[in-house]
Amino acid sequence: MNHGIFTFGQDAKESYDRMIQMVGxxxxxxxNKKAWEIKIKDSASSNSNDEENQSMYTLAGLRNDVSTVAGFPVxxxxxxxxxxxxxxxxxxxxTISQQGPATPDHVIRTKRVPMLGRDVKKFAREYKKYFDEHHTQTPQELTMLDPAPRIILDSEFGLITLGRTAKDASIAxxxxxxxxxxxxxxxxxGGYRALPSTDLFEVEYWDLEQAKLKRQGAPKMFxxxxxxxTGAASGIGxxxxASLLARGAAVVGLDLDFAITSLHERKDYLGIQCDVADESALGSALEKTVQHFGGLDMLILNAGIFPVSQQISDISTSEWTKVMRVNxxxxLILLNKAHPLLKISPRSGRVVVIGSKNVPAPGPGAGAYSASKAALTQLARVAxxxxxxxGIRINILHPNAVFDTALWTEEVLQKRAANYGLTVDEYKTNNILHKEVTSRDVAELAAEMCGPLFAKTTGAQVPVDGGNDRVI
Known part of the structure; x- marks a missing residue:
């Protein structure tokens, strides 16, 4: 079966020692045959920014093509x-890449052969032909697996691996x-040889091998x-x-705080330290997103700054410019750069903008912040x-009084509560429903708005504030 070396012994240690001996x-x-050291030539490229941007969109388009053939996003x-x-x-x-896997059970992770180049439809036709040629030779009735590639070899991009999840792509x-x-x-x-396609087909469609995949259970929503x-190192971001990961998405988090890079240690998360006010840094972050995961389907615009409370007469031009630049x-820059990617998302792109209660009900001392969030809301409505x-959906959430963020220290909370003659707990629930609003509350709704429940909703503005009489 081309599984390689098997060793046996009276106990596990003896078997292991024999394996080490055989491998040695x-x-x-x-x-001895001069076949141990593999010489690798320098293949580094020096693409321009325009070429890198084009490569990003080429890769995202390729992912869309594979997802279409697979019948699900990859x-x-x-x-x-x-x-x-x-x-x-x-x-x-x-010749050498089209013979089959090194060991037959790899076929359930990599398909029988990799795809060469980018003609996904051709690969799918050839896979169907492979299935048609072999399935009649089995006693049981078989249903063809999806015909999409799991491995792509491309002279420009090298090795491309695909899967239903980031873990699957990593295994491949x-x-x-x-x-x-x-x-x-x-x-x-002297030459590489794999098992004949008939033998590989039997393994690929063998009940026990298929059971390995079925044990993974039904796929999650995303x-x-x-x-x-954006703004993903703390608070709502x-x-x-966490909410998107829980629903099965691969997530890229951007933040100025370096802690973003180690927020989660898992295959389906990528943290990038990034100043969202730096246009080139945003472009680089999108390129890394596509290289790492293949495209972009959902965008949560959360990053923002809340300046010190000031009357309009005291706001400096530099402070105003800083707030507008970030908020x-x-x-605008990220929406502009992300649009071509969202446009070719397999299930259509989705954007959720984190606005503020200050849009429908501004307060004194927050002129720059309120104006920036109002302008962002208007931008989202036009988008x-x-x-x-x-097919891109864009919706806006307007949270208020979300106290589990870095902005609200215990000292600030006590001072603000005292101003209203309330305890901290009373201040946190000072809304119509008398419910505390948390970052998770906002995040859960943001994630759901990217899901099928809101598939026919766009341009909506939804308050997440426990009920505010000025908003209502």
Whole structure:
């Protein structure tokens, strides 16, 4: 079955020691035959910013094509290092890569062969042909698996791995990196050979192998989809990351705080330290998002600053400009750059803007903040009108008095509560419903607004404030 080496013994240690001995012999043989060291040429490219942008949209388009053929959105990771580029650019790649996996059970993770280039429809036709040729030879009735590739070899991008989740794409990467080494060394020894397609088909559609996949259970709401959250290191943004991850999305978090990079240690999260007021940094963050996960489906615009309370007569031009740059301009830039990606999202793009109660009911001393959030809300409303033809939904949430954020220290809470003659607990629930509003409350609604429940809603403004008489 081409599974490799098996060793046995009277106990586990004896079996293990024999395995080490056999592997040592194999390594020595490869070294003796000059097939151990794999020489890798420098394949680094020096693309311009325009070329990198085009590559980003090319990759996102490829992910959309694969998702269409698969029948569900996929995560797609691109690995453009010297090893993968060297392999993808081999003159004999069409021969050595199309024989089959190194060991047959890999077929359920990588398909029988990788796709060469970007013709997804052709790959799907060939997979259907492979299924049609072999399924009649089995006694039981079989249903064809999705015909989408799990491995793509591309001379420009190197190795591209795909899966229903980021974990699946990562497993495919691990497997195929080993396969690259095996094929390369085999060719140095005289030639790589895999099992015949008939044998591989039996393994791919073997009940026990299929059971491995079925044990994963039903996919979550956002399985295969990618979300980006700004201001994600704390407060509402941090809660949005958690809510989206819980629903199966792969999430990219942006924040000025370096802590964003280690917010979650898992395959479906990428934290990027980023100043949203820096246009080039935003562009770079989107490129990393696409390289890491394949595209962009959901965008949560949360980053913002709340300046010190000032009367309008005291607001300096520099302070006003700073607030507008972060709360308004940065979001315009990100919307502009993200639009082409959202437009080709497999399930259509979704944007949730975190506004403020200060939009419908502003308060004194918050002129710059209120104006910036009002302008952002108006921008989102116009975007909802303009992007409807692209299937992109844009909705706005207006939270108020969310106290579990860095802005509200215990000292500030006590001072504000005292101003109203209330205790801190009374102040936190000083709304019509007498309910405290938390970051998680806002995040859960933001996530749901990206889901099927709000599939026919766009341009909406929803308060998350426990009820405010001025808003109502």
């Amino acid at each position: 012999k194999a390594e020595a043989y490869l070294q 995560i797609m990771s691109t690995h453009s290092d010297d090893e993968t580029l060297n392999f993808a650019r081999r003159a004999d790649i069409e 990467e691990d497997i195929y990196r080993h396969t690259i080494e095996i094929i390369t060394r085999s060719e140095m020894l 399985a295969g989809e990618i979300a980006l959250v 941090k809660a949005c990351v 308004l301009d940065a979001n 909802a009108l303009e992007w409807g033809n692209d």
